[in-house]
Every structure is written in C-alpha cells, then in structure tokens.
Amino acid sequence: MNNVNFLKPNRKNLNLYLVIGGLFFTLGIVDFCLNNFYEKNITGFLPGFISFFTPLIFGLIGLHLIRIEFSGIKILDELNKNINTNNFNAALSVSIIILIIFGVAPLLNWFILDANFIGDSKEACTGGGACWVYIKVWFNRFIYGMYPNTEQWRVNATFIIVLGFMGLGYFFPLKYKKYLTFYYVIFLPIISFLLIYYLISGGEFGLEWVETGAWGGLSLTFIVSFFSLIFCFPIGMMLALGRRSDLAVVKYSSLSFIEFWRGVPLITVLFMSAVMFPMFLPDGTYVDKLIRVIIAITLFEAAYTAEVIRGGLQALPRGQYDAAKSLGMGYWKLHLLVILPQALKLVIPGIANTFLALVKDTPLIFVVGLLELVGMLNLAKTNPKWLGFSMEGYVFAGIIFWIICYSMSKYSQKLELKFKTDR
Amino acid sequence: MKFKKILPQFLTLLFIVLIFGFFTMNAQDNMDTRGIEFGFGFLKQEASFDIQFSLIDYDGSRSYARAYLVGLLNTLLVSIIGIILSTMLGVVIGVARLSPNYLINKTASFYVEFFRNVPLLLQIFFWYFAALRALPMPEDAPLIFGSSYMTIKGLYTIAPVWNNFDIFFVALIIALVVIYFFNKFAKKKQEEEGKQYPKFLISLGIFIILPALTFIVGGVDLSWSFPELKQLAKTSFTYEGGLGIPPELIALTLALTLYTATFIAENVRAGIQGIGKGQKEAAASIGLTPSQVLKLVIMPQALRIIIPPTTNQYLNLTKNSSLAAAIAYPDLVLVFAGTAMMQTGRAIEIVGITMATYLTISLSISAFMNWYNKRIAIQEK
Numbered sequence: 140m141n142n143v144n145f146l147k148p149n150r151k152n153l154n155l156y157l158v159i160g161g162l163f164f165t166l167g168i169v170d171f172c173l174n175n176f177y178e179k180n181i182t183g184f185l186p187g188f189i190s191f192f193t194p195l196i197f198g199l200i201g202l203h204l205i206r207i208e209f210s211g212i213k214i215l216d217e218l219n220k221n222i223n224t225n226n227f228n229a230a231l232s233v234s235i236i237i238l239i240i241f242g243v244a245p246l247l248n249w250f251i252l253d254a255n256f257i258g259d260s261k262e263a264c265t266g267g268g269a270c271w272v273y274i275k276v277w278f279n280r281f282i283y284g285m286y287p288n289t290e291q292w293r294v295n296a297t298f299i300i301v302l303g304f305m306g307l308g309y310f311f312p313l314k315y316k317k318y319l320t321f322y323y324v325i326f327l328p329i330i331s332f333l334l335i336y337y338l339i340s341g342g343e344f345g346l347e348w349v350e351t352g353a354w355g356g357l358s359l360t361f362i363v364s365f366f367s368l369i370f371c372f373p374i375g376m377m378l379a380l381g382r383r384s385d386l387a388v389v390k391y392s393s394l395s396f397i398e399f400w401r402g403v404p405l406i407t408v409l410f411m412s413a414v415m416f417p418m419f420l421p422d423g424t425y426v427d428k429l430i431r432v433i434i435a436i437t438l439f440e441a442a443y444t445a446e447v448i449r450g451g452l453q454a455l456p457r458g459q460y461d462a463a464k465s466l467g468m469g470y471w472k473l474h475l476l477v478i479l480p481q482a483l484k485l486v487i488p489g490i491a492n493t494f495l496a497l498v499k500d501t502p503l504i505f506v507v508g509l510l511e512l513v514g515m516l517n518l519a520k521t522n523p524k525w526l527g528f529s530m531e532g533y534v535f536a537g538i539i540f541w542i543i544c545y546s547m548s549k550y551s552q553k554l555e556l557k558f559k560t561d562r
Numbered sequence: 563m564k565f566k567k568i569l570p571q572f573l574t575l576l577f578i579v580l581i582f583g584f585f586t587m588n589a590q591d592n593m594d595t596r597g598i599e600f601g602f603g604f605l606k607q608e609a610s611f612d613i614q615f616s617l618i619d620y621d622g623s624r625s626y627a628r629a630y631l632v633g634l635l636n637t638l639l640v641s642i643i644g645i646i647l648s649t650m651l652g653v654v655i656g657v658a659r660l661s662p663n664y665l666i667n668k669t670a671s672f673y674v675e676f677f678r679n680v681p682l683l684l685q686i687f688f689w690y691f692a693a694l695r696a697l698p699m700p701e702d703a704p705l706i707f708g709s710s711y712m713t714i715k716g717l718y719t720i721a722p723v724w725n726n727f728d729i730f731f732v733a734l735i736i737a738l739v740v741i742y743f744f745n746k747f748a749k750k751k752q753e754e755e756g757k758q759y760p761k762f763l764i765s766l767g768i769f770i771i772l773p774a775l776t777f778i779v780g781g782v783d784l785s786w787s788f789p790e791l792k793q794l795a796k797t798s799f800t801y802e803g804g805l806g807i808p809p810e811l812i813a814l815t816l817a818l819t820l821y822t823a824t825f826i827a828e829n830v831r832a833g834i835q836g837i838g839k840g841q842k843e844a845a846a847s848i849g850l851t852p853s854q855v856l857k858l859v860i861m862p863q864a865l866r867i868i869i870p871p872t873t874n875q876y877l878n879l880t881k882n883s884s885l886a887a888a889i890a891y892p893d894l895v896l897v898f899a900g901t902a903m904m905q906t907g908r909a910i911e912i913v914g915i916t917m918a919t920y921l922t923i924s925l926s927i928s929a930f931m932n933w934y935n936k937r938i939a940i941q942e943k
Binding site: 221222224228231232235236238239385386387388389392398399401402403404405406407410411414415417418419420421422495498499500501502503505506513516517520529530533534536537540541544545548 | 567570571572574575578584585588589591592593595662663664665666669675676678679680681682683684685687688691692693695696881882884885887888895899903909910913914916917920921923924925928
C-alpha cells in the first residue's frame with residue numbers, strides 16, 4: 140500500500156487508482172445530475188462559485204487518476220488514448236459529457252417520455268412533452284398539401300412509377316448502356332411530365348382535375364426539385380461549354396448569364412417570377428404558378444450546375460483535347476464522345492451537392508404562395524384548433540429534410556471516394 | 563472556316579436580342595394598358611409606411627429611397643454580424659473536428675452533419691416561431707449577468723452612452739494607421755537588418771493606449787444605459803433605455819450563423835488537412851519554434867486553401883439573409899421588394915433595383931476575391 144502517489148498514478152496500485160478515480164468521476168456526474176434535475180446541491184456547503192464547478196473538478200480528478208500508461212487493460216488504454224491524453228483534454232471531455240447529459244435528458248423527455256402519441260384532438264395532449272398527435276392528424280396535409288384525400292393515390296402512383304423508371308436504368312443491359320444518358324435526359328423527363336400532367340393534375344380519362352394551387356406538402360418538394368434538376372442539367376452543360384468557348388459572344392453571354400444568377404438570392408428570383416415575369420409576357424397569357432417557379436429555380440440552379448461542370452472540364456488534362464483533335468474530331472464530336480463523358484463522371488459529387496442545395500431551397504417557394512412541407516407547417520400552425528404546436532411541426536420537418544439530405548450527402552461522398560480511386 | 567466561327571455567335575446574339583426585344587415589347591404594352599410609366603421618379607415620393615427596426619432616422623414621411631437605404635443597412639447589419647459569428651464558430655468547430663479527442667471530434671461532426679442538412683428557412687422558422695416564442699414575457703424575465711433581459715419581445719441589454727464619440731473614433735483610426743505603418747517599418751527592418759520587433763505586442767499596445775488616452779485628454783466619456791421595465795397598459799410591459807434587439811434579428815442571426823458555420827468549419831478542416839506533414843517537419847528541422855511553424859509555414863498555406871471557399875460562404879450568407887422576409891425582419895427584400903412594391907406596383911423597377919443591389923455586392927466581393935487569389939497564388943516556375 141506504500142508509494143501511492145496521487146499526482147502521478149502508475150501501474151503499481153492500479154486497482155486502487157481505478158476505484159478512487161471511478162468514484163470521483165461518478166461523484167461528478169451524480170453531483171451534476173442532482174444539481175440540474177433534482178435541484179439538490181450536495182456541495183452547497185462550498186462557496187457558490189466553486190460549488191458550480193464541482194462536477195467538472197470531480198470529473199477531472201477522476202480522469203486524472205485513471206490516466207495510467209500501459210495499464211494492460213485494453214479498454215482503459217483505448218479510453219485514455221481517445222479522450223484522456225492530458226488534463227486539458229480531460230477537462231474538455233468532462234465538459235462535453237456534462238453538456239450531452241444536460242442536452243439529451245430533457246430532449247429525451249420531450250421527444251418520447253412525456254410525449255403524447257394517442258388520440259386525435261388537441262385535448263389528447265396533456266403531458267409536458269411533444270404532441271405527436273398533431274403530426275398524426277395533419278400527416279396527410281404535410282405530405283400531399285391540399286390535394287383531395289380521396290385522390291391521393293394518384294400522387295403515390297406517379298411517384299412509384301417514376302421511381303420505377305429511374306431504377307430501370309440500373310438494369311440496362313451492357314449493350315444498350317450508351318443510350319442511358321438519352322434515357323435519363325430525354326425519355327425520363329417526358330414520361331414524368333406526362334404522368335404528372337395526366338395523373339396528378341388530371342382532368343382527363345375521367346380523373347378529377349386538381350389545380351396546382353392545391354398541390355403541396357412533401358410531394359410538391361419532390362416535384363419541384365425533380366423537374367428543376369432534370370432541366371437545369373442540360374442547360375448548365377450548355378452554359379459550361381459556352382463559358383469555355385473561343386467565340387467571344389458565346390463566351391461572354393454565358394459568363395454574364397452565370398454571374399447574374401449566381402449573384403442574386405433565390406428569393407428575389409422567385410419574386411421576379413411572381414410579379415415581374417407576367418409583365419414580360421403578352422397581355423392575357425397566363426403561365427401556371429408552378430411552372431413559373433420551376434423555370435425560375437431551373438435557371439437559378441443551372442448557373443450553379445454550369446460552374447460545377449466547368450470545374451470538371453477544367454480538371455481534364457489538355458492532352459485529351461489534343462488527342463481528340465488530332466484524330467480529326469470536330470467541336471461537337473470531341474465534346475460529346477471524349478470530353479463530356481469524362482468530365483461528367485468527375486462532377487457527379489458536385490452535381491449531387493447542387494441538388495442537395497436545391498432540395499434545401501425548395502421551401503422558399505412559399506414566396507409565390509405554393510405551400511410545400513414548410514409552408515404547410517406554417518399554415519397548420521395558424522389553425523385555431525391546433526395553436527401552439529409549431530415546435531413539433533418544425534422538428535418533424537427538420538427530421539424529414541435531414542434524412543433526405545443526409546443520405547444524399549453520404550451517397551455523394553461515397554461516389555466521390557469511388558471516383559477518386561479510379562483516376 | 564470563318565463562317566463556322568461567325569454563325570454560332572450570330573445565332574446567339576440573335577437569340578438574346580429576340581428574347582430581350584420580346585420581353586421589352588410586352589412590358590411596354592402591359593405598362594401602357596395599366597397606365598404605368600417606367601421610371602425611377604417614385605423613389606422621391608413619400609413612403610408612408612413604418613419600419614419597425616432601423617439603424618438610421620426613418621419614419622413614414624421619408625422617401626422610398628430612404629426606405630431602400632434602411633433595408634440595405636439592415637441587410638448589411640445582419641450579414642456582418644452573421645459573418646463575424648459564423649467565422650468564430652466555424653473555426654472552432656473546424657479545429658475541433660481535427661481533435662484527437664474522440665468526444666470532441668464526434669460532437670463537432672454531429673453538429674456539422676445536423677445543421678448543414680436542414681433547410682435554412684426551416685431553421686429560421688424554428689428559432690423565430692418555436693424557440694424564441696418560449697421565452698418569458700417582459701415582466702417575468704429574469705436578469706441575466708446583471709444587465710440584460712431575454713424576453714419574448716427580444717433581447718434588452720445595456721447600451722453605451724458616449725460623450726465626444728467622434729474624437730474616440732478618430733483616435734481609433736489613427737491607431738490603425740500607425741499600426742499599419744509600424745508593421746511596414748518592422749518588416750522592412752527585418753528584411754534589411756534581420757532585426758525582429760515584438761510586432762503583435764506593440765500593435766496591441768498602440769491599439770489600446772491611443773484610444774484610451776482620449777478618455778483622459780480628449781474629454782471622451784463612456785457610461786452605460788440600463789434597460790428598465792415600463793408599464794404601457796395594465797398587462798402590457800416593455801423595456802426602456804438600453805439597447806433593444808428585436809427577436810427577428812436574433813432568430814435570423816442565430817440561424818444564419820449556425821448554418822453557415824458548418825460550411826466554414828468544413829473549409830477550415832479541409833484547409834488544415836491539406837497541408838502535408840512534410841511542411842511541418844521541414845519547418846521544425848530548420849529550427850523554427852512550434853508557434854513560428856504555425857504562423858509562418860502552416861497558416862499562410864492553409865489560409866490559401868481556406869479563404870476562397872470561405873468568401874463564397876460569406877456571399878451565400880449575405881444572399882441568404884434575404885430569407886429575413888419570411889419572418890418580417892425589415893431587410894432589403896421585405897422593405898423594398900415587399901412593402902414598397904405593394905404600394906407602388908412598380909414591379910420591374912423595384913425587383914430590378916433589388917437584384918442589382920445584391921448583384922453589386924456579389925460581384926464586388928468576387929472581384930476582390932479574384933484579385934486576392936492572384937496575389938496569394940503560388941508563383942510556380
């Protein structure tokens with residue numbers, strides 16, 4: 140039992156240090172929990188300032204005591220290496236642990252333990268936590284907007300069919316792979332447009348007509364981002380080629396187009412599509428709000444896509460151009476057969492990021508009065524029967540958007556890694 | 563061969579001219595039928611609407627041009643605050659993501675992954691309509707740090723009251739000029755004679771001492787005005803005196819900062835990771851101290867990677883601040899493209915001016931960036 144040096148713990152009295160250190164650490168956490176959740180201050184006899192920091196001090200002492208090099212215990216060594224290399228690091232670790240407890244416990248209460256799940260009216264929400272009943276009741280509105288309840292199968296059917304067509308490209312036999320671009324860039328947009336026109340909008344084949352003003356919710360988010368993506372891609376490609384062209388007029392008109400759209404906020408572009416665009420058309424022509432919005436977002440995103448594609452074009456070595464030219468290829472042949480296939484492969488992650496930004500930008504269409512998910516939340520929030528549940532709504536929308544965007548960004552990172560090793 | 567070059571250019575030009583011609587003609591027609599005349603004369607008319615938050619003197623009797631200025635200043639205010647805060651947060655988070663400490667590393671990446679993947683508008687709504695609405699009413703608000711009140715109507719805090727502020731301000735500018743020339747001088751000395759001055763300490767000294775002197779000799783005086791609770795009606799309270807920051811500004815700044823900081827953090831991380839280990843080792847092997855290694859070798863190279871994308875984020879932040887319109891913070895878009903346009907009905911002029919303003923900000927910053935990039939680019943032989 141001799142040689143116990145608390146300033147410099149060592150292997151000799153390993154278990155003693157571990158027990159005392161563990162006790163101190165637990166004491167710190169318990170002190171913190173008691174302070175915050177039970178309003179009991181076990182260190183109240185100390186002056187206020189010190190008593191406030193006791194959890195940190197106890198935790199720090201605890202971590203200091205278990206910082207034993209080459210202890211021979213695998214878990215302990217890993218722990219020390221990762222969160223406990225020196226006193227400063229230990230202090231940070233303890234602070235983070237305390238912060239996590241401080242944040243997670245009330246959140247858990249709000250989300251699950253005190254929350255209400257059962258019922259179908261505001262009265263069912265009695266606990267102090269979240270009222271998920273609200274989400275349950277409004278779920279259809281959040282997904283389909285004001286689309287009539289009985290007709291919602293049409294939206295579902297359209298999405299399933301379009302997804303099916305999209306997935307079909309994956310199973311193309313190798314022989315027809317060269318038509319894949321054609322399939323995605325021309326065939327798929329036409330099919331989806333026809334589906335949306337006849338199935339979601341309706342008005343023919345005995346289907347009830349539903350005006351675009353009634354579309355909304357998450358499905359509208361998907362429709363807007365899907366079409367904007369499909370259209371902005373070819374436009375962006377042309378702009379990128381234009382910007383790198385030798386022809387002065389083509390170059391500078393592409394350049395100013397790109398710089399113009401990149402220099403203004405999307406919200407003013409949407410304002411423009413709402414109030415300025417009708418002024419630019421012959422009197423009496425009416426273009427549907429949704430189409431105007433899709434045009435606006437398409438042009439806006441096309442400028443960003445163009446810059447991404449230009450990055451890919453620039454990354455190709457000059458030799459590719461020279462080699463293709465020496466084979467006697469003209470401008471279009473050179474670009475379509477040699478440059479673009481390589482450049483586009485390089486920029487797929489960048490395009491994915493642009494698409495991510497596009498999805499995150501769609502809530503802005505509330506400016507012109509179209510209500511996708513976030514817009515529907517704001518509408519539901521003002522319903523007199525359901526006042527006071529804005530928090531639940533925003534959290535719900537946040538989770539949905541987070542899942543969409545996070546999975547997409549992870550996928551794009553995966554693609555990035557995959558293409559990196561190729562070169 | 564020549565024909566091949568001219569034809570596409572001619573077609574492009576024709577296309578542009580046709581489109582613009584078509585739009586202009588229609589616009590002319592439409593304005594004629596509605597009896598509107600194109601022009602910017604309306605800017606001088608009386609605006610006759612109030613703006614609830616303004617940095618300069620403004621009331622309904624001022625002109626539309628003045629209202630435009632108020633909106634522009636409010637946009638710049640929220641952008642500048644956002645830029646400063648998000649840079650500080652972004653750098654901390656970016657460095658934290660490189661920390662060997664598992665907990666810190668993971669917490670930082672959780673923060674980044676969470677906030678960058680939720681739409682900014684949703685975040686603004688969350689802070690404004692959900693989080694800040696949960697704050698107490700003015701009469702129930704507790705005192706924070708002996709100076710401020712966080713209430714549902716905004717943050718009320720102390721405001722500085724200056725006497726002879728202009729003298730202090732001039733002293734501040736003189737101090738900056740002196741520091742600039744001192745640094746130039748010190749650099750020259752070092753290059754010529756190899757003599758090193760403690761640049762940072764002396765600069766800091768000048769920066770503190772010179773303005774501080776004005777308190778003694780210049781008659782500058784600083785006191786603080788505290789917010790005080792005042793009853794407006796039986797159940798309606800507010801604070802008087804001090805500095806009142808509206809909840810719209812707080813929500814907007816919070817959301818913009820938390821969102822943009824994630825991108826800046828990623829830039830900082832990429833920048834620091836982009837510097838090879840060899841650089842550090844080489845610098846250490848020629849006898850530089852760790853702080854010199856960081857200051858003279860690592861940071862100049864890392865900044866070269868970090869600054870361009872970060873300026874892009876600053877631009878994005880400025881453009882994103884236009885989302886203010888959604889929560890009624892009186893920025894350029896809300897005041898000018900919103901209220902002023904509703905009143906005058908001059909869609910083309912007003913949307914045009916608004917876009918031109920943002921475009922000017924963006925283009926001037928990117929012009930500066932191009933210049934800067936050229937300046938710091940590695941001169942390869």
